[in-house]
Amino acid sequence: METLKFDLDTKPLREVNQFLHGDAGSLNGKKIVIENPNGAHNVAVGLKADVDVTIKGHAGYYAAGMNQVAKVTIEGSAGSGVAENMMSGVVHVKGFASNAAGATANGGLLIIDGDAGLRCGIALKGADIVVGGSVGSFSAFMAQAGNFVILGDAGEGLGDSIYEAKLFVRGTVKSLGADCEEKTMNAEDKQILADLLKKSGHADVSPDSFKQYGSARTLYHFHVDNAGAY
Amino acid sequence: MSDNNHKTPQTKPRYSATFDEYTNSEIRRAAATGIYDIRGAGSKRKLPHFDDLLFLGASVSRYPLEGYREKCGTDVVLGTRHAKKPIHLKTPVTIAGMSFGSLSGPAKESLGRGATAAGTSTTTGDGGMTQEERGHSTTLVYQYLPSRYGMNPDDLRKADAIELVIGQGAKPGGGGMLLGQKITARVAKMRCLPEGIDQRSSCRHPDWTGPDDLEIKIAELREITDWEKPIYVKIGATRPYFDVALAVKAGADVIVLDGMQGGTAATQEVFIEHVGIPILAAIRPAVKALQDLGVYRNGKDSVQLIVSGGIRNGADVAKAIALGADAVAIGTAALIALGDNDPHLEDEYQKLGTTAGAYDDWHEGKDPAGITTQDPELMKRVDPIKAGHRLANYIAVMTMEAQVVARACGKSHLHNLEPEDLVALTIEASAMAQVPLAGTSWIPGVSKF
Numbered sequence: 001m002e003t004l005k006f007d008l009d010t011k012p013l014r015e016v017n018q019f020l021h022g023d024a025g026s027l028n029g030k031k032i033v034i035e036n037p038n039g040a041h042n043v044a045v046g047l048k049a050d051v052d053v054t055i056k057g058h059a060g061y062y063a064a065g066m067n068q069v070a071k072v073t074i075e076g077s078a079g080s081g082v083a084e085n086m087m088s089g090v091v092h093v094k095g096f097a098s099n100a101a102g103a104t105a106n107g108g109l110l111i112i113d114g115d116a117g118l119r120c121g122i123a124l125k126g127a128d129i130v131v132g133g134s135v136g137s138f139s140a141f142m143a144q145a146g147n148f149v150i151l152g153d154a155g156e157g158l159g160d161s162i163y164e165a166k167l168f169v170r171g172t173v174k175s176l177g178a179d180c181e182e183k184t185m186n187a188e189d190k191q192i193l194a195d196l197l198k199k200s201g202h203a204d205v206s207p208d209s210f211k212q213y214g215s216a217r218t219l220y221h222f223h224v225d226n227a228g229a230y
Numbered sequence: 231m232s233d234n235n236h237k238t239p240q241t242k243p244r245y246s247a248t249f250d251e252y253t254n255s256e257i258r259r260a261a262a263t264g265i266y267d268i269r270g271a272g273s274k275r276k277l278p279h280f281d282d283l284l285f286l287g288a289s290v291s292r293y294p295l296e297g298y299r300e301k302c303g304t305d306v307v308l309g310t311r312h313a314k315k316p317i318h319l320k321t322p323v324t325i326a327g328m329s330f331g332s333l334s335g336p337a338k339e340s341l342g343r344g345a346t347a348a349g350t351s352t353t354t355g356d357g358g359m360t361q362e363e364r365g366h367s368t369t370l371v372y373q374y375l376p377s378r379y380g381m382n383p384d385d386l387r388k389a390d391a392i393e394l395v396i397g398q399g400a401k402p403g404g405g406g407m408l409l410g411q412k413i414t415a416r417v418a419k420m421r422c423l424p425e426g427i428d429q430r431s432s433c434r435h436p437d438w439t440g441p442d443d444l445e446i447k448i449a450e451l452r453e454i455t456d457w458e459k460p461i462y463v464k465i466g467a468t469r470p471y472f473d474v475a476l477a478v479k480a481g482a483d484v485i486v487l488d489g490m491q492g493g494t495a496a497t498q499e500v501f502i503e504h505v506g507i508p509i510l511a512a513i514r515p516a517v518k519a520l521q522d523l524g525v526y527r528n529g530k531d532s533v534q535l536i537v538s539g540g541i542r543n544g545a546d547v548a549k550a551i552a553l554g555a556d557a558v559a560i561g562t563a564a565l566i567a568l569g570d571n572d573p574h575l576e577d578e579y580q581k582l583g584t585t586a587g588a589y590d591d592w593h594e595g596k597d598p599a600g601i602t603t604q605d606p607e608l609m610k611r612v613d614p615i616k617a618g619h620r621l622a623n624y625i626a627v628m629t630m631e632a633q634v635v636a637r638a639c640g641k642s643h644l645h646n647l648e649p650e651d652l653v654a655l656t657i658e659a660s661a662m663a664q665v666p667l668a669g670t671s672w673i674p675g676v677s678k679f
Contacts, residue, residue: 014457017453017456018456041446041449041450042446042449042450045450045454046383046453046454046455060446061443061450062437062446062447062450065450065454066382066383068384080437080438080443084436085378085382087383099437103378103436103437104378104381104436106382106422119436122436122437123377123378123432126422142430142432144421144422144423145422161430163424163427220424220428221410221427221428
């Protein structure tokens with residue numbers, strides 16, 4: 001596989017992103033390494049070709065934002081909004097992720113080896129997220145669809161106003177948000193969890209060690225009797 | 231001493247100005263239901279507005295242009311500051327963002343057809359871009375909203391401009407609501423929601439919180455679209471000076487400023503009528519912010535200003551531009567041009583407990599005009615070709631009316647109109663628009679009487 005290297009110390013981010021937005025026919029199958037990101041924002045955003053991008057270090061806000069098809073690995077930590085609105089592909093953060101990781105992501109897989117900050121998976125719309133560590137408060141707020149696996153603990157208000165997303169937590173949950181409740185894990189959901197654990201490098205972890213959470217669906221229709229729950 | 235030959239005179243029953251008929255009916259409705267009133271449209275109360283301003287036509291001291299012969303330009307360029315491909319429009323009258331979901335597919339198609347025929351832009355809304363809309367709109371602005379319903383990068387790339395929505399005039403600080411009656415299978419699929427539920431839209435963006443984050447978010451949108459597209463930032467009018475300044479600092483190419491008369495698909499009545507300020511009060515502070523930052527009509531570095539909220543005719547267009555706007559946007563007026571609230575449907579409005587001209591329960595999805603509905607039978611009533619034609623006619627009339635006024639003031643382009651061409655009829659309008667009270671040189675808060 002051909003490998004191309006870009007050094008953000010010497011190459012403007014604009015040129016790197018422009019290259020990565022090139023014709024899929026010429027990019028597909030390429031391996032690209034981005035060195036010295038030094039916390040730069042918007043690295044490898046808007047990718048739409050089958051490329052394998054490795055960011056050698058820490059990335060700033062919105063790394064791999066709106067990703068399609070591509071595989072992006074961040075060999076460091078990621079700032080706010082990593083893989084936000086991802087449509088497909090894989091984004092793997094080997095360190096920690098800041099706030100709003102995977103926000104509104106529609107598809108694909110976001111793997112975070114470390115902890116994630118506040119509002120991880122906010123308004124999730126169908127993507128899968130696996131966090132090796134813990135997640136901050138208000139994670140999965142208004143999460144609509146997709147699967148969200150947390151191997152560590154969850155902060156306050158997990159799954160507040162959640163729709164149809166499925167949450168799997170191995171550790172403790174400080175508190176559940178409005179309309180989020182514990183669910184009984186059925187065989188199909190257990191298989192989803194097992195597959196995600198395998199894909200994210202946690203094949204040795206038993207799905208049986210997780211609890212599942214989802215929507216109680218009591219707030220799906222606005223009713224005055226529920227006003228106190230909002 | 232009483233006059234036994236005559237009855238004692240009675241005073242006529244006196245209604246309270248405070249507890250008027252509408253107020254009392256709302257108290258009774260609230261008491262019966264236990265829930266606040268939700269409706270569509272913008273503020274309906276009497277507000278200081280463009281009607282409170284007048285143009286000073288040319289006379290001895292100014293030289294007019296010949297009404298039918300001398301050129302008066304109407305074109306506008308939006309997004310010159312950073313975008314490789316700015317928007318060029320023939321008229322400064324644009325179509326405001328309205329969603330597929332709140333509006334029917336044929337209504338959205340009509341807006342696209344009408345805007346295209348008139349040489350202007352139309353705008354998507356919460357819920358994403360439909361193929362009909364993209365296909366029938368030469369210039370389409372793609373709204374990027376807090377909910378991100380239906381948001382995907384392919385549509386972002388298909389757009390001609392991106393409008394990052396922070397708020398709207400009807401409900402600055404509020405999110406949206408689309409009740410289950412309108413969440414049909416297609417709408418639900420586009421928004422990734424269960425069919426038939428009451429859908430809430432967030433009031434805040436999920437992945438940024440303040441102006442410093444906004445700057446990075448705008449940079450992300452530019453990077454994803456390779457710096458080709460103008461990026462608008464839409465604000466509900468509350469603190470226009472500071473909000474515009476921060477949006478410019480964050481990198482906006484265009485500011486869209488929406489006053490409280492601007493419509494919404496559905497929000498609480500209390501929100502619509504009591505949060506935000508009229509567009510008349512918002513334009514001058516917004517322009518001042520642009521001037522103070524050196525981006526007001528300053529060549530390529532300019533940030534353009536689009537204003538909306540109660541624009542109805544060419545006089546409103548000309549007044550908004552004279553106060554400093556580069557363009558305007560219409561929403562409610564465009565729906566009326568398509569056929570909303572038309573008197574020929576009076577019988578059907580009566581059945582819904584309302585009357586033509588007052589119908590605003592757009593969220594219920596029962597619109598007899600087929601515009602604010604997802605009912606497959608009702609929406610057939612909208613003929614996109616005919617409705618689009620009416621909208622194009624209406625925009626053409628507004629544009630011509632604005633030209634009439636501008637020529638009378640001696641201006642060879644609408645953008646040459648200026649505050650000095652205006653006076654105010656009321657002290658309130660004078661203070662808000664910062665133009666003198668008619669017949670005086672007094673501007674409250676600016677000069678002494």
